[in-house]
Amino acid sequence: MQQGVLLRRVIAAATPIALSYIPIGVACGVLGTKCGLGPGLAAVLSATIISGGAQFMISNMWLAGLPTATIVASVCAISLRFALYSASLAPYLQRARKRTALAMAFTLIEEGYGVTLAKLADGDRDWTFRHALALNAITIATWVASVAAGAVLGAVVNVPTAIASFAMTALFIYLLWDQLQGGSAGNAIAAAAGAAVVIACKLAGWTAIAVPLAAVVGVAAAMAATRADTGKKGDEVK
CATH class of the missing domain: 1.10.287 (Helix Hairpins)
Structure with a gap:
């Protein structure tokens, strides 16, 4: 019974995030094919670099012919925000087991972080670290599947690079506007x-x-x- 309640709460929180991931992930996969990434490599990259913006940046900078060192430095720079996310979650993780804290660290994504931090800050006792980990797992799996599907689509349909890369520009404009509106x-x-x-x-x-x-x-x-x-x-x- 408890497992069913946990799953329903997680699915309710994950659904809007997952639905937003699908079109962006497909665009990311299509763009990745322009860099020579097949579905398998696209999926591996998506599962190891938990930042959609970083993946878009890698593809765009690669297509622009920029040096590998510059691409790595850029990805590291925009990923610094995860250190701030971790720091804000640290006080709540003090009561968690070390393996739970490590699992949270390895699966930390922006949207999952936002949901979990809001619930913990509001004192929601019904939202546990198990909920948080399940939410992260579902959303990451959705992103990986969406990017892989985009790579398959990009391999059979010639989508112009400009159209695929525009998704990153639109995404960052939206995120910037949303932050400024706050x-x-x-x-x-x-x-x-x-x-x-x-x-x-x-x-x-x-x-x-x-x-x-x-x-x-x-x-x-x-x-x-x-x-x-x-x-x-x-x-x-x-």
């Missing part, structure tokens, strides 16, 4: 600082380091602004 000053500062760095690098001819440098500067600017704001609030309380 009203967070840190998000706005990070976006502005990152955009300024990219423009400056493009004008200087430093195209290869534009993306990773923008990511680092944007995160650093947002953290500095957040700390300054926290310090002011602390002084006001005193």
